[in-house]
Amino acid sequence: MIIFPKCKINIGLQIIEKRSDGYHNLESLFCDVNSPCDILEIVESDKLSFSIYGRELNCAAEDNICIKAYKLLSKDFKIPPAEFHLYKNIPSGAGLGGGSSDGACTLILLNKQFELGIDKRTLASYAAILGSDCPFFIYAHLSTEDEINPMIVSGRGDILEEIDLPVLAGLQIKIVTPPVFVSTAEAYGGVVPKAPLIPLRDILKLPVEQWREHLFNDFEKHIFEKHPELVLCKEELYNQGAIYASMSGSGSSIFGLFRKKAAQEQLFNTP
Numbered sequence: 001m002i003i004f005p006k007c008k009i010n011i012g013l014q015i016i017e018k019r020s021d022g023y024h025n026l027e028s029l030f031c032d033v034n035s036p037c038d039i040l041e042i043v044e045s046d047k048l049s050f051s052i053y054g055r056e057l058n059c060a061a062e063d064n065i066c067i068k069a070y071k072l073l074s075k076d077f078k079i080p081p082a083e084f085h086l087y088k089n090i091p092s093g094a095g096l097g098g099g100s101s102d103g104a105c106t107l108i109l110l111n112k113q114f115e116l117g118i119d120k121r122t123l124a125s126y127a128a129i130l131g132s133d134c135p136f137f138i139y140a141h142l143s144t145e146d147e148i149n150p151m152i153v154s155g156r157g158d159i160l161e162e163i164d165l166p167v168l169a170g171l172q173i174k175i176v177t178p179p180v181f182v183s184t185a186e187a188y189g190g191v192v193p194k195a196p197l198i199p200l201r202d203i204l205k206l207p208v209e210q211w212r213e214h215l216f217n218d219f220e221k222h223i224f225e226k227h228p229e230l231v232l233c234k235e236e237l238y239n240q241g242a243i244y245a246s247m248s249g250s251g252s253s254i255f256g257l258f259r260k261k262a263a264q265e266q267l268f269n270t271p
Contacts (some may be wrong), residue, residue, distance in 0.1 A: 020267030095249025104137035132157030
């Protein structure tokens with residue numbers, strides 16, 4: 001069976017406080033985007049194996065999140081060995097959640113292919129063990145077209161809440177990923193957690209044209225200082241007519257939202 005792990009963007013990212021367990025409480029709007037996407041195929045076999053194509057990943061096969069997802073489910077379910085074939089198209093260290101999406105899609109595909117009978121909520125619980133962003137991708141990939149909704153993500157990224165945002169209807173999105181790798185450790189190492197002056201939900205109610213002055217990614221300040229080329233990417237998106245542009249996640253991808261058809265794809269269906 002084959003699945004196409006999609007990516008996500010963060011619209012606004014507020015780092016609120018550091019927790020006693022070492023994680024950070026945050027709040028962000030997650031939106032799934034169909035392109036770029038990876039390709040994951042799982043084939044039943046007589047032994048466990050992992051092959052990767054496309055973009056290189058600097059990790060051993062046993063450390064890949066797809067294999068971790070397989071081993072996680074294997075603790076509770078009898079799953080035969082399988083060959084994992086992953087074509088990487090989503091860049092790493094880009095703030096698009098490619099690895100998290102791969103992990104979530106592995107859980108989904110194993111559940112379907114081997115008829116494990118795991119419901120969506122339980123799959124999301126398994127996904128949370130793999131990584132903070134993984135539960136979002138469970139819902140993103142298992143939603144039907146008429147259920148597409150962005151989600152407010154809070155806690156360490158494991159608390160999800162659907163939100164209705166008509167202001168996003170019909171907007172186009174363009175994603176630019178410069179050749180800059182930003183690790184999660186680098187991103188969090190330079191941020192100072194603080195409670196937002198205006199709650200994210202209140203900002204999102206404003207017209208999108210006003211987001212530029214009120215809606216921020218808390219990682220941008222210090223990441224942009226280290227990588228000034230990212231500032232140029234953001235400015236160029238505005239020059240091209242974006243009504244809002246921002247870094248996604250911990251970077252380095254920059255996205256722009258447009259009302260014209262010059263962008264890559266439509267983010268949300270017009271009601």
